Amino acid sequence: MSYNSIYDIIGLNNEVNRLETQAKLGWSKEFRALKWLGLKDGMKILDVGSGPGSYTELLLENLPNSEITGLEIDKNLLSIAKDRLKDYPSERLNFKYGSILNSGLKENSFDFIICRFVYQHLEKPLAATREIYKLLKPGGIVAIIDSDRGLYGVSEPDILFKSGRGFISQIERRAKWNREIGRKLLKILKYEGFDKLDFEAVTIHSDLVGIQNIIGVDNVPPELIKIGSRNNPRLGKIMKMCCDKKERENCTIIFLNLIAKGQKPIIT
Numbered sequence: 320m321s322y323n324s325i326y327d328i329i330g331l332n333n334e335v336n337r338l339e340t341q342a343k344l345g346w347s348k349e350f351r352a353l354k355w356l357g358l359k360d361g362m363k364i365l366d367v368g369s370g371p372g373s374y375t376e377l378l379l380e381n382l383p384n385s386e387i388t389g390l391e392i393d394k395n396l397l398s399i400a401k402d403r404l405k406d407y408p409s410e411r412l413n414f415k416y417g418s419i420l421n422s423g424l425k426e427n428s429f430d431f432i433i434c435r436f437v438y439q440h441l442e443k444p445l446a447a448t449r450e451i452y453k454l455l456k457p458g459g460i461v462a463i464i465d466s467d468r469g470l471y472g473v474s475e476p477d478i479l480f481k482s483g484r485g486f487i488s489q490i491e492r493r494a495k496w497n498r499e500i501g502r503k504l505l506k507i508l509k510y511e512g513f514d515k516l517d518f519e520a521v522t523i524h525s526d527l528v529g530i531q532n533i534i535g536v537d538n539v540p541p542e543l544i545k546i547g548s549r550n551n552p553r554l555g556k557i558m559k560m561c562c563d564k565k566e567r568e569n570c571t572i573i574f575l576n577l578i579a580k581g582q583k584p585i586i587t
Contacts (some may be wrong), residue, residue, distance in 0.1 A: 328450035331395060335371045338396075342373035343525040345534060347462070349576060350381060353433070356580040357460045360384045363452060368392075368437035378433075379407060387415045388429075390422055406524030419447045426453045435464040438500045448511040450576050452531065455583040461513065462577045467501025470520070474575030494532050504579035513581025525572040533572050 350358075361384045369375045369389030378387050389412070391397040397416055409580055417423050419434070420443060423567075434450050438444050451461050505518050525533050 331513065335396070335399060338370045339373045340532065342377060344528050345576060346377055346523045347519050348523075349578075350377070352578055353462055353520055356461070356462055356517060356519065356578065357582075358382075358431050363428065364388070365390060365429045365432045367432060367434040368398045368440075368453070369400055369414070370381050372403045374433075374435060375400065375412070378403060379412060386411055386413075388424070389417060390417060390419060390424070392416070392418045403516070419450055422450055422454065424454055427456050429454050430456060430459050432459070432461045433464065434461065436466070438463055438465050438504065439496045439498055441497070444500065444503075444507055445511065448507050448513075451581055452511055452513070457583055457585045459583045461508070461581050463504050463508070463585075464576055465501050465504060465579075466498065466575065466577060468498040470501060470575050470577065471498075472523075472572065473572070475571040486520070500579040504577065505581075508581035510580055512584070514523075514584050515582040517580040519578040521576040521578065523572075523574050525570065530567055530570055530572060551571070 360382045362382070364382070364385050364387045366378060366387060367388045369391045370393070372389065375387060375389045378385070389397075389400060391400065391414070394416065397414060401414055415422065415424060419437065420441075430519060432455060434447075434451065438447070441447050445485050457463060505516055508516055523533070
């Protein structure tokens with residue numbers, strides 16, 4: 320599935336901004352977890368669903384001796400990524416237009432594959448996992464990073480998170496996201512023949528990353544707050560809370576990124 324169905328709802332620029340924020344939030348913890356799971360500088364890496372290149376750029380900056388390939392099915396996002404990272408030499412960065420269901424990439428060619436917030440959009444996750452298995456070298460590692468509505472997170476006050484989740488749920492239904500995929504990832508890897516399985520959770524806490532970076536709002540026009548309050552008093556209350564610096568800083572949001580790791584067996 321491409322991202323078209325999502326940015327048709329929220330707009331391309333908003334989707335690019337969302338992906339940018341998603342890539343950076345908790346990066347240091349996520350990168351630490353990936354290294355714990357086997358990621359090393361010098362590896363040949365595939366970034367599945369590389370989008371506008373935000374996450375690819377972080378990998379390039381932090382793994383200076385690695386060659387990274389970005390695989391993306393959406394032509395608009397791929398074009399943005401190519402322009403964004405145009406100064407990197409071809410021996411360090413390559414882009415490939417295509418789907419992880421049928422990538423067209425060479426088999427047994429990657430040391431590490433990262434598949435970040437892609438599985439929730441896939442209609443055939445098992446087929447995607449089989450393709451990943453083929454692309455990895457023997458002993459190569461895959462890290463699937465995603466979420467699950469049952470483990471998504473909490474907030475203080477509770478209304479902040481619940482209302483935000485309600486809005487996201489509407490988008491999920493329209494875009495046909497599978498937000499229960501997190502609980503299935505490890506079994507998918509096991510079923511498709513991966514071994515040395517592991518599972519980690521990276522916590523994103525607003526007191527560490529800044530609540531402004533999570534909620535993404537600051538100055539909502541007063542007339543918009545009035546309209547929101549009239550149509551949905553709860554929404555209006557949240558909008559006021561998020562726009563008031565003192566109230567906003569008293570709020571807390573915690574959510575989880577789940578990471579399922581598997582290794583392609585070495586056949587001796």
